[in-house]
Structure formats: C-alpha cells, structure tokens
Amino acid sequence: MDFEISPRAREWHERLQVFMQREVLPRNREWVQCVAREGKPAAFLPDLQARARAEGLWNLGLPELAADEPGTRLTNLEYAPLAEAMGRLFWAPEVFNCQAPDVPNMIALQNCANPEQKQRWLSPLLEAKTRSCFGMTESAVASSDATNIATRIERRGGEYVINGDKWFITGAAHPRCTQIMLMGVTDAGADRTRRHSMVMVPMDAPGVRLVRALRWMGCEDHVAPIGELEFRDVRVPVENLLEREGAGFKVAQVRLGPARVHHCMRSIGMSEVLVELMMARAAERRAFWRQVIEYDTVQRWIAESRIELEQARLLTHRSAWRLDREGHHGAWRDVSLIKVAVPNMFQKIADRAIQVFGAMGGSDDTPIHQALAWARLLRIGDGPDEVHLRQIFKLEAPPAWKIADSPYITRPEETR
Ligand SMILES: Cc1cc2nc3c(=O)[nH]c(=O)nc-3n(C[C@H](O)[C@H](O)[C@H](O)COP(=O)(O)OP(=O)(O)OC[C@H]3O[C@@H](n4cnc5c(N)ncnc54)[C@H](O)[C@@H]3O)c2cc1C
Incomplete structure (x- = not known):
C-alpha cells in the first residue's frame, strides 16, 4: 500500500486549498446568514461554481469520466485529500460539483446507463445544469433491508407504471431537482435480490408529488433538502430502465x-x-x-x-x-x-x-x-x-482449530 499523494493530486489539492481560502471560506458567514434568514442557499453559488470550473476545479470525484466530459479524473485515493478539504464546510462540495447525492448518481449512471441514457441523465449533472436524488427508503418498511422495498414498477406495453411512497430522499426537495433514480419491484415472484429494478424518473412526471420537506434532528440540508415523495400511476418509457429488470x-x-x-x-x-x-x-x-x-x-x-x-x-x-x-x-x-x-x-x-x-x-x-x-x-x-x-x-473467518487444540491455549494440567 502506498498512500503517498501523487504529484498531480498534490497540485490539484494545492489549487483547491487556494480556492477554498480565497473564494469559499470568506463567504461562509454570508452563506450561513442567507440560509438562516431566507431558508435557501446564497445567490452567489452559480458565480462561485463558474469560477471553480474556470480553474478546472470541477467533477473532482469521478475517476471514470469520458474524454469529452469535464473533470480531473483523479483516482479515489487521489480524491481523498480534496474531499477532505471540501468537507470542512457543509456547502463547499457543491461549488465544485462534488456534492451528494449527485456524485454517486453520476457514478451509477457512468457504470449502468447506455449511451442514450447517459446523454439524457448524466450529461446535465456533469454540467451542474440540474440536480438529482436517489429513492430507495420507504416509511412503511424496514428499508435497511433493501429487499423489503415495496414500490411497484409494472411494465405495461412500452411503459413502466410506478406506484409507491419514498421518504428521507436527500435532494428531493431541492427546487432544481429534476430526476430521481428510483428503486422498486418489477418481479415480486423472483429471488429476493432479483425482484428490484432501478428506473430514472423525471420529477415533473404526472403523479410524482413532493409530499413535504423533512428535517433531520432539527437540521435542514440546504445543499440537498430532504423530501418525502409520492408516486401514483407515474408512467415512464421502458427506455428509462437502468441495466435490466432485476438489476436494482x-x-x-x-x-x-x-x-x-x-x-x-x-x-x-x-x-x-x-x-x-x-x-x-x-x-x-x-x-x-x-x-x-x-x-x-x-x-x-x-x-x-x-x-x-x-x-x-x-x-x-x-x-x-x-x-x-x-x-x-x-x-x-x-x-x-x-x-x-x-x-x-x-x-x-x-x-x-x-x-x-x-x-x-x-x-x-x-x-x-x-x-x-x-x-x-x-x-x-x-x-x-x-x-x-x-x-x-x-466475513471474519473462524479459526480451523478447536480451543482445546489451540497452540495459544495451555491446558490447566500443563501449568500445575
Ligand atoms: C438525513 C437522512 C437522509 C437520507 N437520505 C436518503 C436518500 O437520499 N435516499 C434513500 O433511499 N434513503 C435515504 N435515507 C434513509 C436511510 O438510508 C434509511 O433510514 C436507512 O437505510 C435505514 O432504514 P430505516 O430508516 O427504514 O430503518 P429500519 O430498517 O427500520 O431499521 C431501524 C433499526 O433496526 C435495526 N436493524 C436493522 N437491520 C438490522 C440488522 N441486520 N441487525 C441488527 N439491527 C438491525 C438498526 O438499529 C436500525 O437502525 C436517509 C436517512 C436520513 C436520516
């Protein structure tokens, strides 16, 4: 294992630190005041994003970008000190298009979307033209066991019809959130881990409703406001399926x-x-x-x-x-x-x-x-x-020996 930071990562890290000191930290008080008084992010964000992007400080956490996509292509290990530097302020990652839940969604799309889907769903995220969320958890079932997820995604001709409820969906209450990566059941009779599929759903599709915005322990997430969502007979084309049915x-x-x-x-x-x-x-x-x-x-x-x-x-x-x-x-x-x-x-x-x-x-x-x-x-x-x-x-392997035969154990009679 070699955790020495590479020369190119060191250079990006230094550039990021300079940007944080010069552009981001001095605006923290204004940000905090803005969310406290107006309940929304400060208006300077797009300008700050443009400046960061102009300096190449953009999409820092995506190692697998295509040649024509903007970003640094740092490895995950190289990204670690940069993510740490951004993590010093809750709102800083968005300045560099490095915020959750969008980045993990981008990674899922990079790996599981076809070229047309990438064009439709991934490209606008890489450009920060839109925001996204990820919908797995449901209030009605213990969602830490994802096989419980009950939202139905039923195929009818060339469409999927979606019915269900999701809650604690980070980013769903963001005014610019236009897409949800949604998990639901396509084949209730299949094996537990093959029942579910993942579809992309536009947030403005008829039948999608933001029921309410949620707070967590009294705190609001102003970068990716949390929402509760309802899906009633929501129709999306089958082309919105990621990978294949059962690959959720x-x-x-x-x-x-x-x-x-x-x-x-x-x-x-x-x-x-x-x-x-x-x-x-x-x-x-x-x-x-x-x-x-x-x-x-x-x-x-x-x-x-x-x-x-x-x-x-x-x-x-x-x-x-x-x-x-x-x-x-x-x-x-x-x-x-x-x-x-x-x-x-x-x-x-x-x-x-x-x-x-x-x-x-x-x-x-x-x-x-x-x-x-x-x-x-x-x-x-x-x-x-x-x-x-x-x-x-x-994953902890049990030892091949019994206690009585263990070389680490002495029998009482041997030490008497
Ligand atoms: C602020 C916030 C943001 C979130 N954002 C998202 C999001 O963007 N998208 C999304 O889909 N979800 C999101 N979640 C939901 C989160 O992932 C779920 O809350 C989590 O998976 C647990 O599911 P649950 O709440 O249904 O708890 P349950 O499944 O009901 O579990 C409750 C408790 O049961 C116990 N338990 C469960 N399983 C076991 C086990 N195997 N062994 C022992 N004990 C166990 C644990 O103590 C657990 O905490 C968010 C949650 C919060 C609080």
Whole structure:
C-alpha cells in the first residue's frame, strides 16, 4: 500500500486549498446568514461554481469520466485529500460539483446507463445544469433491508407504471431537482435480490408529488433538502430502465460504495475543523482560575480525537485505494469498516466539541451541532451500523482449530 499523494493530486489539492481560502471560506458567514434568514442557499453559488470550473476545479470525484466530459479524473485515493478539504464546510462540495447525492448518481449512471441514457441523465449533472436524488427508503418498511422495498414498477406495453411512497430522499426537495433514480419491484415472484429494478424518473412526471420537506434532528440540508415523495400511476418509457429488470441491487451497490467512501472523506475534513475549534475555544476560555485547555480532561479529549481521526483517515484511504484497484466488489469489506468507524469517530468528536464549547456548541453560531446531527445520520443512512457490523462479522473467518487444540491455549494440567 502506498498512500503517498501523487504529484498531480498534490497540485490539484494545492489549487483547491487556494480556492477554498480565497473564494469559499470568506463567504461562509454570508452563506450561513442567507440560509438562516431566507431558508435557501446564497445567490452567489452559480458565480462561485463558474469560477471553480474556470480553474478546472470541477467533477473532482469521478475517476471514470469520458474524454469529452469535464473533470480531473483523479483516482479515489487521489480524491481523498480534496474531499477532505471540501468537507470542512457543509456547502463547499457543491461549488465544485462534488456534492451528494449527485456524485454517486453520476457514478451509477457512468457504470449502468447506455449511451442514450447517459446523454439524457448524466450529461446535465456533469454540467451542474440540474440536480438529482436517489429513492430507495420507504416509511412503511424496514428499508435497511433493501429487499423489503415495496414500490411497484409494472411494465405495461412500452411503459413502466410506478406506484409507491419514498421518504428521507436527500435532494428531493431541492427546487432544481429534476430526476430521481428510483428503486422498486418489477418481479415480486423472483429471488429476493432479483425482484428490484432501478428506473430514472423525471420529477415533473404526472403523479410524482413532493409530499413535504423533512428535517433531520432539527437540521435542514440546504445543499440537498430532504423530501418525502409520492408516486401514483407515474408512467415512464421502458427506455428509462437502468441495466435490466432485476438489476436494482447491482445498480445500488455500484452507487453505494463510492457514496459511503466520499461521506467518510468529507466527515474527516469536518472532524479536523472540530478539533481546531476545540483547541481555539479551550485556549481562549477561562474557568476556575485556569484556561480551559489546561484541564487534563480537555487535553485528553483532544488527544483521543487526534488518534481516532488519524486511524479513520488511514482506513478511509485504504478503502479508496481498494476501490481503485479492485472495484466495489473488492472494496466491499473495507467500505463496511469505514462506514461504521468514521461516523462513530465523527460523532464522538462532535460530542466532545459541544462539551468544550458549552452552550454555544449547540447554537446555530457554530457548525458543531449540525456536525453532530450529520454524524448521527451517517450511522443510519446508507445502511445502519448494525447491518455493517453483521457483514463484518460474517466475513471474519473462524479459526480451523478447536480451543482445546489451540497452540495459544495451555491446558490447566500443563501449568500445575
Ligand atoms: C438525513 C437522512 C437522509 C437520507 N437520505 C436518503 C436518500 O437520499 N435516499 C434513500 O433511499 N434513503 C435515504 N435515507 C434513509 C436511510 O438510508 C434509511 O433510514 C436507512 O437505510 C435505514 O432504514 P430505516 O430508516 O427504514 O430503518 P429500519 O430498517 O427500520 O431499521 C431501524 C433499526 O433496526 C435495526 N436493524 C436493522 N437491520 C438490522 C440488522 N441486520 N441487525 C441488527 N439491527 C438491525 C438498526 O438499529 C436500525 O437502525 C436517509 C436517512 C436520513 C436520516
């Protein structure tokens, strides 16, 4: 394993850092004010996107772009430090067209769409001309077991007719969201993992309704607002099917690997911000005749955060490295490892940061409580911890020996 950052990735990283310092960070206060007062992203976003794109800082997380598509073609491992740099602000990834859920959707389309479908659904996303969402979860069924997904996609002649309800769909409530990658049942009688298919549905198709916008732990996602959706006799041409009938799980898996890795990379960036905030606040605040940073408890929280953060980063880099070398099948186990490790690390650090900040840590004046909410989300979204832990356990090979025969075990009579 060689995690040394390549010269070209180093160059892109430096360019991104300069852009973040010069163009993005100075606008953070305006962004926060805008979403707090007007409930929508700041109007400067398109201008900032144009500037980023003019500097080549565009589609940074897509290794498999075609020759005529815009982007840097960095590998997943090369992308890691860039995603981390963007992750320091919740809204920064969109400046570079690197936001979820669009990037994982683009990856799914790159891998599973035919040329006509790419033209129709992928090209506008690569250009940031539109936004998208991914619809799997349903309120009526335990969606962590995706075989439960019940939305019906029935073929009638040259069309599919869709009926069902989806909720907690990130990006569905965005005013510019025009397409949903939707999972549903095409053959209820098939094997559990072959019942489902994935179709592309225009959000303005008759019968698609945004029932309501949702918040998570009191927080709104202003980059990709979360929505609850209803589908009633929605008709789409059969040409909107990705891959083939019964391949819904395959498409979802192609999408989920990079989605999880990218979330982890960004979470590491935000965790770094939290450690910096803890250091600064504790150094500036005085309680009971001492600087807060002089307390052993606070020093320990910061040191433990550093250890957990570095461990999480190394494991995330290994997952990215595996994704590059072995694809999503080969990286599956590593991705499960980070899917549990990173959000738990992120949550712990956010919790410590709130404690160090006192009341201010839970206010809207810091990004800390939103970080805590997002860390908490990542322990559930894209598969709860428990599901991944079961997977990880199942992949743990049992030893070939019995305890009594183990070379590591001494019998009592041998040591008496
Ligand atoms: C903010 C946010 C954004 C989201 N965005 C999207 C999106 O864009 N698209 C989308 O499709 N979904 C999205 N989701 C939904 C998310 O992926 C689901 O919530 C998740 O898969 C869990 O499904 P569920 O909520 O139905 O929980 P359930 O399936 O009901 O599970 C509840 C709990 O049961 C336990 N459990 C389940 N399975 C096991 C097991 N095998 N072993 C032990 N315990 C288990 C776990 O504790 C689990 O948390 C989002 C969720 C949130 C909170």
